[in-house]
Amino acid sequence: MNIKSIFYFLAINLIFISCKKDDDAIVIAPPTDLSEILVDDEAALQAYFSTHFYNYEDFENPAEDFDYKIVFGTISGANSDKISLLNSEGFGFKTVKVKSENVGITEGDEEIDHKLYYLVAREGIGATTTIADSTYVRYQGELLNGTIFNSYAAPIWFDLPDLVTGVIGFAQGITAFKGGGPGSVNEDGTVKIEDYGIGAIFMPSALGYYAAEQTNIPAYSPMIFKIDLLAVNQTDHDNDGIPSYLEDVDGDGRLNNDNTDSVDEEKAFVFIPNYLDPDDDGDNTPTSEEIDIVNGEVVFRDTDNDGIPDHLDPDTK
Structure with a gap:
């Protein structure tokens, strides 16, 4: 991916408004400093990586009925022997460790690097993805506590340049994956695509919605996107x-x-x-x-x- 990006996002200019009970005066508070939130988000992501694993064994030796879905679990109890997202590489599995790229975010005249993390369970055999492409994706968005805030079980097309002015982490992270092989048409008219890219993107809040609250997404929330990248179209x-x-x-x-x-x-x-x-x-x-x-x-x-x-x-x- 090796992409350095400066993201001018609207959330920096957002304000939070609350009312005092005694005189109904409006109190305006600016967003928390980007550098301060970065420390908190990075700590939260590292804690998640060190205490969670994903179903790497299913991907290493898939059963005949395996649905090729990413599943995250906590390392405890019956899963105490599982290998964490931080430490899994080097234990005989092809790619089961989160990797990262820096994405630059500006605050005033300063550029601050934020780490965007991604996990490639299966790279895919199709076209390589660039930040300019149109992508055909299934995904599920969730918070670090497991709350699901958005999900598309049916694939949807995303034009990645549009996302760079919104959830930049999604647009940047998906370039770590490739699309699937050529699709085949089933008897019922549906299209079957195999060997597509599967994985997850983990991002600090500044690469997502930052201070802007969304439905089921509190302000300053790091996010996870589980993705299936089915197809990639090069664009002009x-x-x-x-x-x-x-x-x-x-x-x-x-x-x-x-x-x-x-x-x-x-x-x-x-x-x-x-x-x-x-x-x-x-x-x-x-x-x-x-x-x-x-x-x-x-x-x-x-x-x-x-x-x-x-x-x-x-x-x-």
Whole structure:
């Protein structure tokens, strides 16, 4: 995944309003500092990882009727000998330990790294996922105490760039998985997909909803998403011939902050990110006419050899 991302989220600007009983005055309190919540969230996630396991043995030697669902349990009683999510790697199982990536979140002028954790029970055999893709997913969202706050038993399509401005942890974490194999049509018209990616994403609250309370999700709640990634579609949102993942110009893992249009100060300037803009440099020549497609691959021209591809260079016509 190796993606460093800066997430400007609305929750930082939220306020909590309460009323005093004596005079009904409104008391406004700002959200708790991001750095303070980060410490609490990280401690809560580490405690969960050290005291919980998942059904790794089922995935290692699946029974004929195994439903390939992730199940988490507490290491106690009859399960006292289970291997925790922190320590399971190296005990003969292929991939049963949580891994992490840093995701940068801004607070004022400071960028603070937050760890996004993911568990790959089965990677999948299909297409690799990027932050720009459309994904066909089943999932269940739950809190660390096991409370389920959302669930889709039937698959749903998610356009990942949309999620980066919401639950960034989901959009970033799912890139650790691949889709399934080619689907086959059953006699009843349903489609069967096998060998898809299965796992879970664990995120601190700043990569989720942070201070914004949601239904069954209190403010500052770390979250878990169990996922089945069935299919991945590479996208070209603006149909300019360049796959959207290649329009992350600064390479930070987000598409919504990349805009290379030339700016005319005398005209109103509308921010349209490159992946949604069919004329990336604003020179009135469509991007599709400033690139070449060779054997199905995009080739970026640099006609004036200035190191800037033609489709990003308004000086090149």
